[in-house]
Amino acid sequence: MGASSSSLSLSLTLPNHHHSSTLFHPKPTSNFITNHKSLPLNSPPKSSIHAIKHNPMSNPHTIDSELLQKLVLDALVWTSLHGLVVGDRNLERSGSVPGVGMVHAPIALLPNSFPEAQWNQACELAPIFNELVDRVSLDGKFLQDTLSRTKKVDAFTSRLLDIHSRMLQIGKKEDIRLGLHRSDYMLDEKTNLLLQIELNTISCSFSGLSCLVSDLHRSLLSHYKKPLGLDSQKVPINTSASKFADVLAKAWTEYNDLSAVVLVVVQPGERNMYDQHWLTATLKERHNVTSIRKTLAEINAQGKILSDGTLQVDSESIAVIYFRAGYAPIDYPSESEWKARILMEESSAIKCPSISYHLTGTKKVQQELAKPNVLERFLENKEHIAKLRECFAGLWSLDDEDAVKNAIQQPEAHVMKPQREGGGNNIYGEDVKETLLRLQKEGSEEEAAYILMQRIFPAVFPTVLVRDGICYKEHAVSELGIFSAYLRNKETVISNEQCGYLMRTKVSSSNEGGVAAGFAVLDSLYLT
């Protein structure tokens, strides 16, 4: 398991904490841009030839330009008519007022090839990871012990641990436990292994939009069946929005107060608002459950706990708290936001996630679980344990001397990941060696702020991306996220299921003008 941040990591692109950053900034906590540095500019990477081999679409760069233009226009029209949209970051009101300043979400024009075996493997892992999160979250001591060194060097994790301790002290019971997770994977090109990048237990983004991308791709493949020669049925059905909405509704039902609503905790100026609106609109349409949207600051100003434990915000009783904010230090600019977080945690509302689910998603816990015999503390089923372990990449603490030695010798085979959310970028290549040597010399506590991870080399493949109405032929890498939901009331597990997927594809080369450098798009997959 990995970092908790799964939504938009805005703080990295804009250190002044402005919120109008790009939607698809490379996640600081993932392996996502692994071989970016190693690629020569303006030439396709060597591995693209390899990638084409297993791509049944052959090379989409060779699509006839007239056909390409038709495909792009149809895709753009489709996005506009079907709400596959985001707020345009160039327009001021697009993050605060729905319906104004909309632009289509950045997309891959055609789905990305993916082997069926690894797809099935990823789906099968979903309920097992759900169960693991739930079990780990119940072991308060394990969480506190595992994160004790991180606590000293990371103020943010420290504040989360304080809230967690307080809940342990007052013996807070969470009978109804709701997790809406997303486990992110990459396919290592050499070994063809599906390796986990991280498990997100808070604020998983794109469940609202990713299902639309799959629909779009199925529609294009079906309308252009002849010239493309592809089978739309090989794009797996993706019902991420309705599945998440269904489980939110089930949780609301368990809370058992017909007048209560779902509280969506949002960032101010959220340009990915339509992704969230799809969930709440589906919740209303399918289940007649009402939701309200509030920032942490608003919750602090308008929220209170009634004597029976009920959370009330703006005079509405809250059944379920669904976090789409609160996962990164930037979300807590003052004590008001922390007060709001504590208020929610102390209430009887169902938290998605609770503080213990949130902490279970940290990279440090992911690394601890990868140690020998740790999974066995939480799960009995040996087959499940083996399946989980199969997808673990190498993960080490910096107090593991052998691992550090190894990484200094082979820096290109490792990534250093900062534990702190929303902090600096991952460290790659020679920088790994230099940083490790500096930390050894200084002998400081700072090493606790990092974990070491095996560097994953995904296939680089030619692809066609569409952003801001413009079509780009690029070489890219992909990351597969599997959404999953878990809902339990006391001993009864109500839901434990895979809930669709998110494919994100990111440019791995810079184009001549540097225009497209580094941007990422929403994608879907084509089973091979």
Place this chain on the structure above:
Amino acid sequence: MGASSSSLSLSLTLPNHHHSSTLFHPKPTSNFITNHKSLPLNSPPKSSIHAIKHNPMSNPHTIDSELLQKLVLDALVWTSLHGLVVGDRNLERSGSVPGVGMVHAPIALLPNSFPEAQWNQACELAPIFNELVDRVSLDGKFLQDTLSRTKKVDAFTSRLLDIHSRMLQIGKKEDIRLGLHRSDYMLDEKTNLLLQIELNTISCSFSGLSCLVSDLHRSLLSHYKKPLGLDSQKVPINTSASKFADVLAKAWTEYNDLSAVVLVVVQPGERNMYDQHWLTATLKERHNVTSIRKTLAEINAQGKILSDGTLQVDSESIAVIYFRAGYAPIDYPSESEWKARILMEESSAIKCPSISYHLTGTKKVQQELAKPNVLERFLENKEHIAKLRECFAGLWSLDDEDAVKNAIQQPEAHVMKPQREGGGNNIYGEDVKETLLRLQKEGSEEEAAYILMQRIFPAVFPTVLVRDGICYKEHAVSELGIFSAYLRNKETVISNEQCGYLMRTKVSSSNEGGVAAGFAVLDSLYLT
């Protein structure tokens, strides 16, 4: 019947022929802003009290502000997720590239009350008007004679008549006849009569978006059933987009060439493109019929007629030509565009509309048909004739001395409408008197450029409008458009039906800052 222009009259707001005008400019050819001038600024018009009386929603201006805010936010989210969008006129690329620069369509927050009897009356008239258009269009001499004086003073109508003559000369047969019409009505407040403003036989806009407004209103009324106390079932189901798409598909089937496509003739820089995309997307999704979009200039450059009469544009054979341009002089900036129009008319493709359907929709023909005993030339069914006549407002030619005398005596009860498409505005009040007196004095042919029409006074009612993400409390008037489709192959009538509706609501008062002065929105209706 009235003017042919039914889409966006851009030339009036921007005489330099730029295309980025407002979507909802008051139609120059209609009665739409009847009592605009007579209203004192910043105070509700007297008639609003009358209007409230028959409005079951009571006064929407009195809706509690918290509820109002929720309704507006929900409406804005709904529009974004469901493609109820237009190109933002403030953004340059929004008329040329789909998916960029989108903003929600201007809408009424809640549907507008409308009496069920008049609604039924308007629906019943639809197939009768369809039949009338078809019959009149077959009488080439009637069209030429009726428009002979207009021809002398209006270069645009003259060019259309030339094409029509040429087709008569070569004996052009149109076995398959397709009409997608919209008949526009206002409800006269004093008499409660449903009176026709005009019948549009070319380029009827908003069939793609208006059905979405009805869905939106049904959704809001259903979600806010308790606080609003309204019944969502009283908003008539509106399937305008799918009905028009269905009939386009039927026409395509009659053409009987599986490889042929539908040609949508478009204006360059069309910001109402999503309205059109809804039709063609539905055509593709429901019937697997492909369409292409071309401007008149492109058709001139890329089009040709094969020896068998087939129209080919950009190497595609054309089954059906659907005009969303070509109805106003501004659409023909050079001879190229006229060549394209002639090329299409000469081909064997099904025209929607043919030149004779187009001419049948002119105001002069509408006025001629309103004369005693003229309808009888075209229709046999006396009940149908009576029904049509019931909805005719008073219509007179300027060579009718009694009518002119009457209008000089009672200018406030008349409107002068310029025959010429896309020309100046309608003339109201004292200006009617002055213009008539001037024309009498000059004794020029210019009088043939106008028709006189009874001025209709619709009820003014309080309403809440949303434009560009901003909510306005206004007083407004409404115009009801009934979409209808007619398809005939030789003697077989394949379709003759009502196809949904468009309610347009337009501000009748100026607000303090003048911000909202004159703007119009898409609306739906609530049967009372």
